[in-house]
Amino acid sequence: MNIVIGSQNPTKIEAVRTVFAFDHVTPLDVPSNVAPQPMSDEETRQGAINRAMQCVNSEGAHLGFGLEGGVMEVEGALFLCNWGALVTKDEKIYTASGARVALPEEFTKELQAGVELGILMDTYVKRKGISKKEGAIGIFTNDLVSRQAMFTHVTTLLRGQWEYWSTR
Numbered sequence: 001m002n003i004v005i006g007s008q009n010p011t012k013i014e015a016v017r018t019v020f021a022f023d024h025v026t027p028l029d030v031p032s033n034v035a036p037q038p039m040s041d042e043e044t045r046q047g048a049i050n051r052a053m054q055c056v057n058s059e060g061a062h063l064g065f066g067l068e069g070g071v072m073e074v075e076g077a078l079f080l081c082n083w084g085a086l087v088t089k090d091e092k093i094y095t096a097s098g099a100r101v102a103l104p105e106e107f108t109k110e111l112q113a114g115v116e117l118g119i120l121m122d123t124y125v126k127r128k129g130i131s132k133k134e135g136a137i138g139i140f141t142n143d144l145v146s147r148q149a150m151f152t153h154v155t156t157l158l159r160g161q162w163e164y165w166s167t168r
């Protein structure tokens with residue numbers, strides 16, 4: 001089976017490769033067609049769907065995947081959120097979200113002004129490319145849950161739903 005994942009981010013590609021270890025997984029750089037920094041569950045989920053839809057419509061694809069990072073608000077506090085989408089050739093859409101953790105209060109103003117979380121994280125830990133490594137979730141869980149592990153869980157949730165509903 002040919003699976004296309006709409007990202008060049010290694011944490012996302014490796015998550016899909018882990019869950020579909022016996023399939024052919026190809027990365028494809030596609031736009032999310034939402035804001036660079038999604039600010040709600042709805043927008044983040046839509047970004048994942050947009051990416052997966054473009055992937056499944058690429059040549060030779062059997063399944064398309066989109067994994068999207070964003071932030072969302074609960075009672076005034078901003079949380080990291082992540083959504084995934086699996087889209088089939090006949091355009092059935094499955095979605096699932098990942099674990100969420102609170103972001104530091106000091107991020108709120110800049111995120112609301114449109115600064116991307118990736119930039120804030122790199123400044124916060126004084127290191128480049130956090131979003132391609134352990135991610136914000138890795139930093140704020142003291143390295144107990146990495147971004148790749150979180151996306152692996154999301155991809156597992158997608159695979160499980162697709163397997164369940166496609167046999168019914």
Ligand SMILES: O=P(O)(O)OP(=O)(O)OP(=O)(O)OC[C@H]1O[C@@H](n2cnc3c(O)ncnc32)[C@H](O)[C@@H]1O
Nearest residue numbers: 007008009068069116117118121130131135136137
């Ligand atoms: O290459 P793509 O697939 O676009 O991956 P990305 O990590 O750059 O982009 P996302 O769409 O997943 O996330 C939107 C923004 O939020 C940032 N972001 C999301 N989750 C993050 C995390 O866990 N750690 C650091 N930055 C994160 C990310 O760097 C982007 O600036």
